[in-house]
Amino acid sequence: MILESVEHGPLIWPTVEENGVIRTKKYAELSAAEKIQADCDMKATNIILQGLPTDIYSLVNPHRVAKDLWERVHLLMQGTSLTKQERECKLYDAFDKFTHIKGESLHTYYLRFTQQIKDMNIYKMNMEQFQVNTKFLNSLPPKWSKFVTDVKLVKDFHTSNFDKLQAYLEQHELHANEVHIMRERHQDPLAFIANQQMTPPHFNPYQSSYNNPQLQQ
Known part of the structure; x- marks a missing residue:
C-alpha cells in the first residue's frame, strides 16, 4: 500500500x-x-x-x-551519477568563470553569486573569505571600478562578507549608472587622439598661411 x-x-x-x-x-x-x-x-x-x-x-x-x-x-536525482569530485570540479569552474552579465542589475548579480556560493557550500567547498570577496568585486563591470577601489581601501576582506560589500555598493548604484551613461555619451579620449593623428596634414586647421605656399598665393 x-x-x-x-x-x-x-x-x-x-x-x-x-x-x-x-x-x-x-x-x-x-x-x-x-x-x-x-x-x-x-x-x-x-x-x-x-x-x-x-x-x-x-x-x-x-x-x-x-x-x-x-x-x-x-x-x-537524475544528475547524481556524477561523482562528488566531478561536481566539485564543475562548481570550481563555474566560480572561476563567474562574471557580470551585460545589463544585469547589482541585485540580480548578487543573487546569482549568492546561489553560486550556496551550491559550493552544500558540498562543503568552503573558500577563504578574502577569496570570495575579491571574486565578488573583481567580476563587476568597469562602471563600478571607483567604488570597488573605495571598498578595498576601507573594508577588511578577511572579516567582511560579500553581503556587506553588496549593501555598501547598492547605496551608490545610481551614481555608478550615471558614470556608465556619461562614458557612453563621450568618446574615449585615447580613441579621439588616435583619430586626430590619422587626419591628413593638409586638413590641419592650425597650419598657418605663412608655412603654406598655396595659402600665401
Whole structure:
C-alpha cells in the first residue's frame, strides 16, 4: 500500500454532507481500510524524505504528497551519477568563470553569486573569505571600478562578507549608472587622439598661411 501511494497517489479523502455543507471527512470518520491507506501515505512521504541527500532535501517541499514528492526527487536525482569530485570540479569552474552579465542589475548579480556560493557550500567547498570577496568585486563591470577601489581601501576582506560589500555598493548604484551613461555619451579620449593623428596634414586647421605656399598665393 505504501508503494501504491508513491505510484498512484494518496488516498482521495471522502466527503460528507453536514447541515447542508459538504466537508472532507476527519481521520476518525474514515473506514478501517481508508485509515490504513492514509497511514501508508504518510509513511511513504517519510521514507522518501529520510533517504534524501542533504542537497536534494533542501530543494524539495516536505509537505508534498508521496507521489508528487517522488516525481520531484526523481527529476533532481537524475544528475547524481556524477561523482562528488566531478561536481566539485564543475562548481570550481563555474566560480572561476563567474562574471557580470551585460545589463544585469547589482541585485540580480548578487543573487546569482549568492546561489553560486550556496551550491559550493552544500558540498562543503568552503573558500577563504578574502577569496570570495575579491571574486565578488573583481567580476563587476568597469562602471563600478571607483567604488570597488573605495571598498578595498576601507573594508577588511578577511572579516567582511560579500553581503556587506553588496549593501555598501547598492547605496551608490545610481551614481555608478550615471558614470556608465556619461562614458557612453563621450568618446574615449585615447580613441579621439588616435583619430586626430590619422587626419591628413593638409586638413590641419592650425597650419598657418605663412608655412603654406598655396595659402600665401
